[in-house]
Amino acid sequence: MSRSDGPHRPFLPIGNPFKMMMHKASHQPSPVLITYEKNLTERFRQLKPTNTTDVISFSWMKSALSSVCETLNDIKNLIVDLELPICSWDGKWVDIYLDNSLKLLDFCSAYETDIVRQRFGYVMLKCTVLDLESGNPQKLMLASSSLHEWMQYQRRYDNSKLEDCCDIICKLKETLNLPKIKNIHKAKDLVRAMYGLKVQTMFIFSALVAAFSTTRRTLVDLQVPKEYLWCESFTELQTVMNGEINNIYVSGDVYTLKELRVLDQNVKKLYPLVHEGLGEVKQEVFDGYCCKLMESNEEFLVGLDEIKAEMDRFFKVVVDGRMALLDNFQQQPPRRGVQQVRM
Template sequence: MSRSEGPHRPFLPIGNPFKMMMHKSSHQPSTVLTAYEKNLAERFRQLKPNNANDVITFSWMKSALGSICETLHDVRKLIVDLELPICSWDIKWVDMYLENSLNLLDFCSAYGTDIVRQRFGYVMLKCALRDLESDHPQKLMQASSSLHEWRQYQSRYDNSKLQDCCDIICKLEATLNLPKIKNIPKAKDLVRAMYGLKVQTMFIFSTCVAAFSTSPRPLVELQVPKLYLWQESFTDLQTVINGEIKIIYATAKFSPLKELRIIDQNVKKLYPLLHEGLGEVTQEVFDGYCSNLMESNEKFLSGLDELKSEMDHFFKVVVDGRMALLDNFQQQPPRCGIQQVRM
């Protein structure tokens, strides 16, 4: 699907988008919510890379998606621990939960399609390496063409699926403003917990989109009120990750994803030799270049498969959460009746 070109708006406007939120309230979080927020803070700390050069890797993205799954489990546990049954929920909370979870599923679908697209890039390089095993001039020309096509393929900014992912993140942004809650402490705890989950999800999703983008895309840059126990660790993580991504784009490096950058470096070494000849480069060095490209390409495929597996697991966790909520609907409908929601 083609889209009109133009500057991408940032996910959030300049300034504090949360000035109308509950941080003006005197509500004190319960012990249950405090434990939830401390766990979330620790997850953000664990996601901060020890080395800035490790921003971003398949391993990091896998861990990041896994951390969202852990938070989703914590939200379900918090609902039980708060003793807040569905029958006491306001219908707008139910709508919010279902709509947000639907956005998560839509993201999984769009991003999964781009993972498949990345596998095609792997096949391109696999074909090029096979042609490089031959001394026939025509095969070498085919290898050169495959390497060139790979760089062109990766550099296509107008990828509709990645743009779809950005659009979904914008939908999540639109739900960040917390709904007005009556003076029910348990309800306020639930909505506050959901806010933390959405911030975590938006940030990790935008980073995953940037990983496969060879041209700059807008990054989630959130200003979280200090009342949240995870605010400091999240802000620290966001500063490190977004700062390194911006440096990568500013220095014209190929991609924020480390595994893609390594492949590109190997392609750059091989491609000129197929046109200009080996020159002072020995056959042994040339073979070493081919071997390095093969190794980095196989590692890329392995990382891609692991990411796909984690994304499938994430999808299942979200679906299971929706099904559990819908099952509870049949047993104990929420207050105000059930309004129609997107399924």
């Protein structure tokens, strides 16, 4: 995308954060950067699950997306505290910045497509429960077919959008280490802060993809330099999350998302009873299975809505920031001066 395209604007009102410095020269972080990194450290700690069964759940996904939005806001506050001006950019770096921030929006769009797909699965099961509760033999046969269709729908769906999400994450990872910037301490503080944001974003995006995926995908495994104050807390979080997700795959479970596994278990209990008949299973037991399926399906919908709301919030934060930075850049700068950030 070029600068003249209008609608797509840089996602944060700052200079280019993707010119990553090499970690050779010693640089003491400023007090405001230390505060930023301490906040990021605490966010990683809060995301570390206390129960392995909750490694990926809607509650965790909601908290994870919320934490990224909080870090985005911290970045904007950091700019104000550092009083770092935006200098005239080389056009190629503007395009690179636009391309990278656009990847974040592309991820949101692709992921929300799969949220819509999961909502269709909810509708399928809701109609199935109504057929099960009717007691009509013909509708019971229809319910049997619907349960089977739901299982096939979840397992065999060729989700190209999730594949797109994986590609986006890989491309973002390639931008972590770019040539070092000028020897300006404030600029280095900003670059260091942006590195933390990118690590946080890529890791969380990777977990979000794993939540809805039914095929084993390579999880993000980032090695963070020890100089970052949040290195230890991030490494612990990444180790726990990736380890438990891999354990789920090894155990043979199809789904990593907790709520989706519960749905699948309830469907598996009901399907043989509806398909082959109750046999020795009492009617009250069968009714209990139906009730559990209905409850877990409704809880699944609530979770989907919450994730969509958080994804919409993240999308808006990115778009608003892009607009603010591009508006600032497009102003005519002084020949030898700098442009001040309009927050």
